[in-house]
Amino acid sequence: MALSNNVIGAINFVAVLLSIPILGAGIWLTTEPADSCVQTLQWPVFVLGVLIFVVALAGFIGAFWRIPRLLIFYLIAMLVLIVLLACLVVFIYIVTARGHGNIEPNRSYLEYHEDDFSGWLQRRVRSSYKWDKIRSCLSSSSICAELNQSYRIAQDFFNAHLTPMQSGCCKPPTKCGYTFVNPTYWISPINMATDIDCLHWSNDQTQLCYNCDSCKAGLLATLRIEWRRANIILLITLVALIAVYIIGWFAFRNAKTEELFSKYKQGYT
Structure with missing residues (x-):
């Protein structure tokens, strides 16, 4: 025993x-x-x-x-x-x-759409109350600021393999047609696309695309x-x-x- x-x-x-x-x-x-x-x-x-x-x-x-x-x-x-x-x-x-990334022409990084993910995951970011707290947390991090130290030329940036959150939160979606100045500063096109994310983009370094659906999708992908x-x-x-x-x-x-x-x-x- x-x-x-x-x-x-x-x-x-x-x-x-x-x-x-x-x-x-x-x-x-x-x-x-x-x-x-x-x-x-x-x-x-x-x-x-x-x-x-x-x-x-x-x-x-x-x-x-x-x-x-x-x-x-x-x-x-x-x-x-x-x-x-x-x-x-x-x-x-x-x-x-x-959940998967989407290929954009002449870009090495992927872009993400919220609808590609499960309904349960989407509900983690749909509430404005929840997202306000998440957005505040993301904007206080250095995930976007790091890009400015790594990429100064547009082609180098377009060839970069960004993380999902960097792709969704730190730059405007490619379909918006913004012109690159640096990874977190872009010139608005003359004819703005109808996508709401294009209107949400801001060159204010505390705002960027943190209020975009693409940022929510990047967070879900991560x-x-x-x-x-x-x-x-x-x-x-x-x-x-x-x-x-x-x-x-x-x-x-x-x-x-x-x-x-x-x-x-x-x-x-």
């Missing part, structure tokens, strides 16, 4: 270690530009990582200190957390399934990239947790069988 408890404890210790990638994914998302302004996914991921750590630690303690109630708590709670993690993985996959990267980590961890849980469950069942058999032998003798 002691050997079985040690095996179960070692397995649960692996589960403790598996909580670290989940916690890391949550912390990583808080450092990314888009997620730091939207703050939607990182907290569920981080909280789930903390709960998995606590439950796995309870199972580890229960195994080495031979506390059956803690082991039973571990088996039930970890099953619930695995189901929640699986639901989160599926959810992220569904809401990020749609969220999609960041969430899909985090989801790879969550998926791998989920598969590992399921394997650890199954091994731990069989070890626990074998330990209980050995205990019952031992008691039967003692009673028989």
